[in-house]
Amino acid sequence: MNIGREPETNGMVSSEWAKSGCRLPVIAQCDFQQQESNDDKKKQTTTTGIVVPLTNDIRYTGPDGEIIKPIQGGEWSLNNNSNDSQSNKNELSFYMNFPEELIRRDVIINAGAILRLEGIMYSTTQLKEMNTNFYTARDQKWDAGEELNSIEKRRTAPLKWNPNQNKWEKESFPEDTILVRLQKETNLKRAEQKIKEINQERPNPKDISLDCGPFPGIVDDDGDGDGDVYFRKKGKVLLQSGGNGGIFGQWSINKQCVIGTWSAEPINDKPLSYY
Incomplete structure (x- = not known):
């Protein structure tokens, strides 16, 4: 994740939040685990599961050196557009929870904040x-x-x-x-x-991940599950819940707002895992 002020952020948070242009880089290694659905109609269009961090913390560099903070995974859902024969992309969204406050200069994520990450994946078959x-x-x-x-x-x-x-x-x-x-x-x-x-x-090769990896719910060339996918870069990071308030009173409204971008690369020795 690359958290900071985006063009869509203007007017949705305090003018003081990330005013300096500072960014908060966050790398989280995660495993996407699929959950079986009993809803046949939903199963046809959406795959769901949970995001499990491979480590329970994230690390980033602040003014005083390395900072270690806990992270928790949430649910993920994948709209594979199986009913749209013209669609060549898969829309992914998932949640990450931050129990403690993250601060890097004037970029602040309150304790208890829940971030919603939205992005697009392309299977190798679609490409x-x-x-x-x-x-x-x-x-x-x-x-x-x-x-x-x-x-x-x-x-x-x-x-x-x-x-x-x-x-x-x-x-x-x-x-x-x-x-x-x-x-x-x-x-x-x-x-x-x-x-x-x-x-x-059709995405430009520069706009997708360098490598591909398996992902639950994606059909491969043989018609089986866990087909390989490429992630489109610069997905949206949205504030789903602002936590317990914070410095600058940065969350001026309760509506979800864009507070950064994200991308992912597969951890190839760990199937279904990404960072």
Whole structure:
């Protein structure tokens, strides 16, 4: 987690909170454990479980050196969008509890605060499908562009000498009608639009975790559970509950507010665990 003032934070907390631009970095190693649901309808769209910290504390550096504070896990839920055939992402949310106050300069998390973390995951199967669709659309764009270039080259080709007519003539290509050209231009625009639509969902490799790891409720290529996923970087950290008040009176309203971002990387020697 990278806790501090975000653009969405303005107006939702005291103007003094994280005013300096200071950030509070928090690294928590966690295991995501799945819980079985008896609700068949809910099971079709949502996977739930609990977040179990692998250590019961977090560590960060303050003005006076290393600070160690306890941390507690909470529930997690995964909306795998199984009813939406057009969706290529999985929406994850989970809770982390901080029994003691965290302070780093003017970034303060009150004792008893509960943070809600929201983010997006992509299974390796979903990424492969998006990449395949992208490459197909890209090839269609290249083919349409090449055909248009060929038509243009023939249209602007130099005159050829006709010895029978004893004059220079423009070579005729009956197949290059206006209708054919319009059709090729339409194919090119369709392919470009398709690429644009795919890239709106297809993440940039720089925007996802460096490595992938198994996660409960994600179907792999074999149709089994615990398929591999990549986490999208810069998920939202929201204050779910502010605890027992605090310095600066920073939580001016009870509504959830964005107080930072988070990302995750798999701990590859510990399946279903992330930090």
